[in-house]
Structures are given as C-alpha cells and as structure tokens.
Amino acid sequence: MSKARQTYGEEFQAEAVRLVLEQGLTLQSAAQRLGIPKGTLTNWVSKAKAP
Numbered sequence: 001m002s003k004a005r006q007t008y009g010e011e012f013q014a015e016a017v018r019l020v021l022e023q024g025l026t027l028q029s030a031a032q033r034l035g036i037p038k039g040t041l042t043n044w045v046s047k048a049k050a051p
Contacts, residue, residue: 008036016041017048 031038
C-alpha cells in the first residue's frame with residue numbers, strides 16, 4: 001500500500017517561503033518548524049525565486 005500524498009494550500013506555501021526569504025530562516029529550520037519535508041520547502045523556494 002502506498003502512503004497518501006500530503007497537499008498544502010497556497011497560503012501555507014507562501015508563508016513557508018516567507019520564513020526563508022524574508023525572515024532568514026534556514027530551509028532545515030523552517031521545514032522543521034512547519035513539520036514539512038525539507039525537499040518540499042526547497043522546491044517551493046526555488047519556484048518563488050524563478051523569474
């Protein structure tokens with residue numbers, strides 16, 4: 001059996017990205033604080049930085 005995939009709302013994603021880009025938290029600390037995988041947050045930050 002496969003594990004159900006977790007989805008996150010746009011507002012949650014935007015707040016997570018703000019923690020990294022505006023407040024200066026590391027990806028690891030922000031991910032731990034929010035209880036999400038670091039790789040997921042890395043993807044969101046990369047998309048936010050893209051032109």
